[in-house]
Amino acid sequence: MSQVKKQLICINWGSKYGAEYINRLYAMVARNITPPFSFTCFTDNCRGIRGEVKLEPLPELDFELPVTEKGIWPKCRLWNEKLGHLSGPVLFLDLDLVITGNLDDFFSFGNPDDVILARNPSNPLERLGQTSIYRFPVGKLLPLLEQFSKSPAEIAKSYKYEQRYVTRNAPNGIKFWPKPWVLHFRHHCRPTFPFNYFIPAKCPASSKVVIFPGDLNPVDAIQGRYHSDEPIRTAAEHIQLIFKAERKRSVTAHLRHYILPTTWVEKLWRE
Structure with missing residues (x-):
């Protein structure tokens, strides 16, 4: 397990979540993972974030993000070809989740090239993923960003949620974490x-x-x-x-x- 590269990322923009959410998430990760690991936050506000967190600016976009009531579309910034200093598989975590057990298996499950999502139980008849915690190789989701950039408002309206867009369009499809995790x-x-x-x-x-x-x-x-x-x-x-x-x-x-x-x-x- 110590040979597996464990890279965790999160994203924060605007004023909804403050530094305490990032610091809390880092602390939960640190208590539930076998070192070494890295924890990177892509953010537009670095104030108050603890020193163990590696900070990167929000990846730039060359188009306007759609304003919608559903779907967290600013997450699409993480589909860029490059994500700061990172390469290879990264595990994304929402700022408002709760870590209840050891995270090591999220890095050894499946293949390094896989895109792996949680299952969305809100739509039981639809094979829909949940991007609250998902793993993907840096750059693999670039085709989604390129497609989204051409008609962001139309795609956001059609898919409603960015997780549905990832589920339907990830190159080579997606996999799911084991249900109990x-x-x-x-x-x-x-x-x-x-x-x-x-x-x-x-x-x-x-x-x-x-x-x-x-x-x-x-x-x-x-x-x-x-x-x-x-x-x-x-x-x-x-x-x-x-x-x-x-x-x-x-x-x-x-x-x-x-x-x-x-x-x-x-x-x-x-x-």
């Missing part, structure tokens, strides 16, 4: 109704990473709320909203959208 918090960890009102979300022992696509993020899981823009409520208060006009969703959706505070996220998601 990467779990989706909403789909795999939180209890279904009515147990969500009595039992906190669980962290299966088989997992190595838990991802948080969509509205519910680690901060929400720690605090015990399903949507960041809604106040924290007790189970009784949440149920009482069924009978009030301020309820935003159908009764069934409202009852599903409740979680108790998740202590294991608080324990693991830290610097």
Whole structure:
């Protein structure tokens, strides 16, 4: 395992996530990997980032990124032919995931030339990958960037999510991580109704990473709320909203959208 080149990358732009997210992610990686490894952040703001993180500017684009409600299209910067000082396979990590187990196997699984994604459980009838944690060789996804640059608005509208675009167009196709390794918090960890009102979300022992696509993020899981823009409520208060006009969703959706505070996220998601 020590002979495997372990290169991890992340990307940060704008003001949504600060240095604390990058520092926290690095710390989780360092606690769950066999050295040596490198951790590189591509960012437009280097302030406050811990010294162990290698910093690179955001890869440049020669076209305007589309403004969309869905899909994190600025990630396409990482499809460039060159990524700073890096070469060969790199493992990309979202800033808001939680590392729950050892990461070494993510570097030895498959072949070095593979593009390997997590499975997206939100679309069970579609063979769709999830780019919250995925591995690819530097430069291999350049054809996707070149194609995207010709009609970014049309492609973003057609595919909706950049992960669908990668899934459908990666050269030589994609592979998936073994199912138990990467779990989706909403789909795999939180209890279904009515147990969500009595039992906190669980962290299966088989997992190595838990991802948080969509509205519910680690901060929400720690605090015990399903949507960041809604106040924290007790189970009784949440149920009482069924009978009030301020309820935003159908009764069934409202009852599903409740979680108790998740202590294991608080324990693991830290610097």
